[in-house]
Amino acid sequence: MELSAQQQQRMDKLSNDDQLKLKAIMQMMAKEKDAIEKDARKAKGMIEDRPYDRRNAKGIGQLNVQPAVVDEIGFHIDAYKEGTINVDDMIQAIEEILYGRVKAPGQRFEEQQKTQLNTVENLIIRHLKGIYSNAYPDDFYQSFADQLMNNAEAGLVDLDGLDVESEFDNFAADNRDSVSLREMLD
Secondary structure (H helix, E strand, O other), X not given: OOOOHHHHHHHHHOOHHHHXXXXXXXXXXXXXXXXHHXXXXXXXXXXXXXXXXXXXXXXXXXXXXXXXXXXXXXXXXXXXXXXXXXXXXXHHHHHHHHHOOOXXXXXXXXXXXXXXXXXXXHHHHHXXXXXXOOOOOHHHHHHHHHHHHHHXXXXXXXXXXXXXXXXXXXXXXXXXXXXXXXXXXX
């Protein structure tokens, strides 16, 4: 701590005990000022107190991990230390970070349904149902789609550029009798 000439004169007038007390107070004020300035810089985003910044750069066998991963894991460890989450929640969170998102059984089923909705087969069925205004039963559309996909897999039909509507019309003409019988039975 540098004192100006005037401050030094005042200090010299004090007793030794008072000088020591005043120096201690000035040191505490300087430390507090540094902490306040650091907090202000943090608030402005100039310095971040992140778990990644707290890591020990030296060590044997340390992995080079992306800062975002270290920050995320550090966040969950800090939450555990603060008592916000329990140890099981912390372990699950870290496993999700390391091994990917873990989905609950219900979420897995919903995701499977969404992906099934966007198959070529289902897109064809939805398209035909829209054009023909559900004029045929669902299993009729499904039979056409099954036959079309089987023919495509066998190399008999190329789906690229295929006129699905005319193929469906041909399928309906060939299978009209079975449709009429089903409709009569229903």
